[in-house]
Amino acid sequence: MATTVKKKPLAALEDRFPKLGRGPQAVLITAIAIFAVIFPLLMDPISGTLADATQYLAYVVMGLGLNIVVGFAGLLDLGYVAFYAVGAYCSGWLMSSFYADANIHILVTGTAAQAPGVHVNFLLVLVIAAMLCAVAGVIIGLPTLRLRGDYIAIVTLAFGEIVHVFAVNGDGIHPFGVGYPLTKGRDGISPIDQIKLPGLSQFNSYLNLRPYYWTILAIAAIAIFISLRLRDSRLGRAWIAIREDEVAAASMGIPLVKTKLQAYAIGAALGGVSGAFLGPYLQIVNADSFAFSFSIFVIATIILGGLGSVWGVVLGSILLSYINYTLIPDQLNSVPHKIGLDFNLADVSIGIFGVLLLFVMLIRPEGLLPERRRKIELTEGIGAAETSFEVST
Amino acid sequence: MPMLTVDGIETYYGNIKALKGISLTVDEGEIVTLIGSNGAGKSTTLRSISGLNPPRKGQIVFEGKDITTRPAQEIVTLGISQSPEGRHCFARMTVRENLDLGAYLRKDSKADISGDMDQIFDLFPRLKEREKQKAGTMSGGEQQMLAIGRAMMARPRLLLLDEPSMGIAPILVEKIYETVVEINKQGTTILLVEQNANYALGVSNRGYVLETGAVVLTDESSKLRTNPDVQKAYLGT
Numbered sequence: 001m002a003t004t005v006k007k008k009p010l011a012a013l014e015d016r017f018p019k020l021g022r023g024p025q026a027v028l029i030t031a032i033a034i035f036a037v038i039f040p041l042l043m044d045p046i047s048g049t050l051a052d053a054t055q056y057l058a059y060v061v062m063g064l065g066l067n068i069v070v071g072f073a074g075l076l077d078l079g080y081v082a083f084y085a086v087g088a089y090c091s092g093w094l095m096s097s098f099y100a101d102a103n104i105h106i107l108v109t110g111t112a113a114q115a116p117g118v119h120v121n122f123l124l125v126l127v128i129a130a131m132l133c134a135v136a137g138v139i140i141g142l143p144t145l146r147l148r149g150d151y152i153a154i155v156t157l158a159f160g161e162i163v164h165v166f167a168v169n170g171d172g173i174h175p176f177g178v179g180y181p182l183t184k185g186r187d188g189i190s191p192i193d194q195i196k197l198p199g200l201s202q203f204n205s206y207l208n209l210r211p212y213y214w215t216i217l218a219i220a221a222i223a224i225f226i227s228l229r230l231r232d233s234r235l236g237r238a239w240i241a242i243r244e245d246e247v248a249a250a251s252m253g254i255p256l257v258k259t260k261l262q263a264y265a266i267g268a269a270l271g272g273v274s275g276a277f278l279g280p281y282l283q284i285v286n287a288d289s290f291a292f293s294f295s296i297f298v299i300a301t302i303i304l305g306g307l308g309s310v311w312g313v314v315l316g317s318i319l320l321s322y323i324n325y326t327l328i329p330d331q332l333n334s335v336p337h338k339i340g341l342d343f344n345l346a347d348v349s350i351g352i353f354g355v356l357l358l359f360v361m362l363i364r365p366e367g368l369l370p371e372r373r374r375k376i377e378l379t380e381g382i383g384a385a386e387t388s389f390e391v392s393t
Numbered sequence: 394m395p396m397l398t399v400d401g402i403e404t405y406y407g408n409i410k411a412l413k414g415i416s417l418t419v420d421e422g423e424i425v426t427l428i429g430s431n432g433a434g435k436s437t438t439l440r441s442i443s444g445l446n447p448p449r450k451g452q453i454v455f456e457g458k459d460i461t462t463r464p465a466q467e468i469v470t471l472g473i474s475q476s477p478e479g480r481h482c483f484a485r486m487t488v489r490e491n492l493d494l495g496a497y498l499r500k501d502s503k504a505d506i507s508g509d510m511d512q513i514f515d516l517f518p519r520l521k522e523r524e525k526q527k528a529g530t531m532s533g534g535e536q537q538m539l540a541i542g543r544a545m546m547a548r549p550r551l552l553l554l555d556e557p558s559m560g561i562a563p564i565l566v567e568k569i570y571e572t573v574v575e576i577n578k579q580g581t582t583i584l585l586v587e588q589n590a591n592y593a594l595g596v597s598n599r600g601y602v603l604e605t606g607a608v609v610l611t612d613e614s615s616k617l618r619t620n621p622d623v624q625k626a627y628l629g630t
Binding site for chain 1: 443444445464465466468469470474475476477481482483484485486490493494495497498543544547
């Protein structure tokens with residue numbers, strides 16, 4: 001049973017460009033960070049590129065959140081859109097005139113302070129969104145605790161759809177009495193209050209995008225920091241242990257329930273923060289944004305980048321966001337027409353993802369910037385220990 | 394009073410009753426072994442004690458505390474750790490990372506933990522040589538050493554060993570058993586599950602023979618070794 005190890009095409013490339021050491025890596029990261037900060041000053045404050053970049057960064061935050069659940073803890077979550085929705089609705093409920101009969105103003109100034117409805121300071125909304133999503137994450141996580149692999153995926157998928165259906169039909173649901181519907185369905189809650197933060201110039205999604213960009217850049221930086229710290233923490237090691245071998249992890253005394261729920265909660269909180277940012281940035285919270293395909297999109301970004309790899313996920317999210325939201329709809333959309341076919345390329349973007357992921361799986365299954373351990377798993381063929389009895393939790 | 398008392402436990406996998414009222418005791422300082430054929434309930438007994446499969450009926454008392462339904466992490470903290478059947482090393486982690494995880498629940502200083510790790514390396518010099526190697530690339534015997542070492546990192550007073558000879562070259566089994574005796578001499582009580590009754594009865598003080606989820610015989614190991622029934626069924630003589 002001698003098997004010859006075929007060298008992967010990209011491995012040859014890697015030999016020619018040896019891995020950066022710690023020093024050069026730090027220089028590279030610093031350079032990219034500096035560029036990311038001054039980037040908006042290089043262009044018009046309402047340029048399309050800046051708008052795209054802001055949106056991409058929001059997806060980076062979501063990718064990082066999902067990466068904690070799927071990449072670190074190994075729990076395949078196909079309903080991540082639920083947390084985007086909950087986060088976004090937090091901004092919809094708390095930063096608009098949607099509930100016009102209520103007059104609640106907390107720490108807001110300017111037009112928001114005068115308008116009817118519920119108007120809460122953006123930073124508070126972020127905190128509320130993170131907490132609400134963490135709770136939602138635990139609720140979604142609880143029924144999956146006794147499940148493994150594919151079954152977790154099915155349950156989370158269903159939860160994502162439940163939230164979506166609630167969002168779509170929310171205009172008919174009045175949990176807080178008549179006049180206070182849950183959502184505004186497909187019409188969407190709009191407009192949302194512009195963000196106001198001390199130290200940054202006027203946020204205006206129509207005239208000046210720079211403050212929005214810097215805000216999400218800061219959130220992304222915090223999400224990266226949290227991810228890196230968690231990866232190297234005690235909790236991070238516990239996640240890896242559970243991912244590798246649940247029986248062994250339980251034998252070592254790693255509390256499975258608590259550790260898994262922590263992954264769900266932290267991952268969900270990041271999704272909620274990103275959602276709460278996208279509400280005011282896009283100026284609308286529309287139920288149609290929370291479809292299943294979005295969960296697939298986020299999963300695809302982290303697989304492309306490299307499951308469990310923080311920098312890989314950052315790269316994968318930016319790359320796939322660019323392909324999905326810029327390259328396909330703006331640059332290549334009319335290509336099929338030009339060759340005589342009657343459809344837009346954007347109509348088949350999910351199909352394009354599929355092909356792309358297929359290629360990733362064939363050429364570089366560990367992702368673009370793989371995590372060390374995953375790479376070993378996929379290239380050296382060291383399998384996890386054989387499956388054993390279920391662990392009751 | 395015995396260190397561990399297991400009293401009439403009944404444990405299920407789903408609807409299947411794997412243990413039909415097992416009772417046993419382990420005194421401090423002993424090596425006690427459970428022998429029996431496949432499916433007799435040996436591993437299940439260990440899994441019941443360690444909290445991986447809590448029993449539905451009966452009681453388990455460790456050092457005066459009822460641990461029957463406590464979660465696995467609390468049982469580890471109380472001083473029982475397990476080297477699971479089939480070793481279950483973290484294949485993609487290094488030897489050192491595996492050992493580190495064994496000390497997951499300990500709140501001791503890093504120096505204490507690395508001191509314990511040095512002790513493990515003294516017990517199993519082979520692990521020291523392979524400190525930075527991925528566990529999955531090691532031989533079965535080496536992984537078994539790692540699994541035992543990892544369990545020892547929790548500083549247990551009672552060590553549960555589940556089939557340490559399974560699938561391992563005989564020369565390594567000897568070595569592992571020498572070390573098991575050494576660990577016991579250093580003060581750790583051991584409850585040992587084995588299919589290889591020869592080895593198990595050779596090192597242990599007392600033994601229990603299990604058959605289809607119940608204890609059918611218990612005695613001092615030396616007497617079990619000469620018991621004609623045991624010889625016929627388990628010693629192949």
